[in-house]
Amino acid sequence: MTDLAPLDVAPVRDETTALSTQPTPPQPPARGIARTARYAWRRLTSMRTALLLLSLLALAAIPGTLLPQRGLNAVKVDDYIAAHPHLGPLLDRLSLFDVFAAPWFAAIYLLLFISLTGCLIPRIRLHARALRRRPPAAPRNLSRLTVSSRWSVDAAPEDVVRACRQVLRRDRWRADVRDEGNGSASVAAEKGYLRETGNLVFHVALVALLAGIALGGLFGYKGTVLVVQGQAFANVRSSYDVFEPSRLYSDSSLAPFSFALDRFSATYEPDGTPHTFDALVRYTSRPGAATSTHHIEVNHPLHAASANVYLVGHGYALHIQVRDPHGRLVYDSATPFLPDTSMFASHGVVKVPDGLPHQLGLTGFFYPTYVSTPAGPDSAYPAPRDPVLLLAAWRGDLGLDKAAQSVYSLPVASLKHIANAELSPGESWRLPDGTRVSFVGVDQWATFQVAHDPGNKLMLVAAAFIIAGLLLSLRIRRRRFWIRAAPAPTDADGGRTVVEAAGLARTDSDRFATEFAELLQRFGAPTPAATEED
């Protein structure tokens, strides 16, 4: 916890001068298990340990930014391990490719939070007590404090003290008058309790933030789905291409919404860098509910029932038709092609298992703006200015009844190559056996990520309290002020009252000195206070 170490100027740690509820440093243990345990606990919850764990956490996070991480890019991790056959597996065993999910990383932050909790609980108790209590009484010798002053007046001690209390109360000090006997009286005042309140709020909010993260990690889900323009998605587990449930997820947390992608549009700069993406969807919160239209853009997810729908990718879907030699339609679909370059040179596959004498496969390369380069055909611009589809036709057993295979690949090794063609939209191609392949047109697809994180709200609230607590604990100054009025010893100036004032501030002593001087002026002290720096 920041703030409030024992004050250098007050060597004696007593309740009056310690402006803090920070516990005293632990003493070495005496004998006995219970004592050792208590010592270990105090050690764990000490500021020094917190400091050590903070530094350790920072150090532990560094490899996670230097080595590829599975959570960010699993392919890069595999590449790295392949490139470093000796070092790679060793690093893998140490969880260095999953740093932020590693047991040792978790150990550090859990210890940190245990240490924090152990430190917080007694401090909350102490602070609650301090909030209810009167400000601590004035120390006997006020002139020993760093900021102090002394003068004499004609008014009676009680009147001096009452007037001072009024001024202090008006300035929202917590002020308390004490009768000290022998005709003398004192005011003890304190201000800036919010500093410690903010400090405690900040640290409690950190724990709440961690709870929010845990909530999301235990009950959330996310999944991605590719939707071709004109098609629809319903939020059931089987519609996802990739689905990542959390540990305690159950299918019942899938809200029954659905949406259809009416139109996807992308615009680009002259050099081909993207300018805008916009997916226009028709959304239904549950079967039978009213439909509404929404634009999902890169920074504007759709807030569906209990989940958000994000636009995460896009590409071209090529509308391809295949007719058998008699002209019967055996394949008619907008087939998604996956982009390979930033200019959207893409690849894809058409599989026609039924309706023809032989199973037919087509592998294709698509170039939205076709150019011929020495290295082969390529795309010069991501928008379809001059779309060209290169197709290769294959015949044989596509192997669809065997193992599951990707819709984007074809087992060409076991197939017979028939012919190649280059098509523009609207063109057709007749294979040697009379089968006709038509490139009808260019459609688009978009990939959406659906994410449900039940911890988000808690995290947001915690974050707000973190900021508020931090501002209070760093901006508010805690300070104490005492004033004592006593009848002067008769032999000196008889009948007068000697007034002594002193103050104590832990932070920003320059400003406190000014504040102290201003207060004294308002109490009618003759000269500016004699102040020193610490």
Add this chain to the structure above:
Amino acid sequence: VPGTSIDLGLAHTSDQLLFWAVLAYAISMLGYAAEFAFDRRSARAIDSTAGMSRSRRAGVVAVVLTIAGWALHVGSVTARGLSVHRVPWGNMYEFSSMVSLVAVTVFLVLLTRQPVRFLGLFVMAPVVLYLGLAGTVLYANAGPLVPALNSYWIKIHVVAAITASGAFLVSGVLTVLYLLKERWERRVVSLGPGAAAVVEVGAPPAEEVPGSRRGGLMAWLPDAARLDRLAYGVVSFAFPIWTFAIIAGAIWAEQAWSRAWGWDPKETWSFITWLAYAAYLHARATAGWRGRRAAVLSLIGFGCLMVDYYVVNTVITGLHSYAGVS
């Protein structure tokens, strides 16, 4: 067609203004140096009040030049924004320019509250270097934003990050000065009582005694305790803003990337920076860690900040790859 609306004339004006701003800053730096030099000379000739006033005049001229440079700098940033019809912090060049602008602003604001003209030299030097680097190595032509950056959060998240960074730059400078001064003070004390007087008379060869007129810069600086308090004051201003920048970034990430936190390298280094400054704040309240050790933690925090901006943007690939440096 998008992207054709860039006002190249204004973009050019922005570059010109930045050049003049850097020039003004550089000359003001000389002014601050002159203030110190004259002050030192006047201290040697004990009766010279002429040297004293000349010193002050140099300092005032330097401050005026800093303000002029600041105005030109504001003009440069504004022209850049107007030329591309967007916030002028979309790539690393613009970002660096903004961070320096904030650093100068923090210095000027501090100047209205406390006598910190001594800082002029030490703030202007990194600012001039930083702007020189930004204008050459990091320079990116005026251009529009990529869609990922096209959100009102760029105003909130990035402004907070820039403000905190500019302030951390100033606190970093103060911390370095603190460490130097603290070491100097310890050496003077180790010479025993009367060392300062000995130094004044010049009895031992002046070169060998720390705190001699040779090390006059150290003597001229405010005492270590004050530097430490100033550095802490600036960090305690910047740290909540940095925290806010990270939180605003998480909220933006939740909207743009479907998760608030994903341990992207930029996120992770921002977090490491946050931890380092948090450690500094704790260390200041921990017996045995106050002073020098805490100061070192603060400098480590600043180092992490630099890694966060420059190494992460240029060497490590992540989601925050908007550097615009090729």
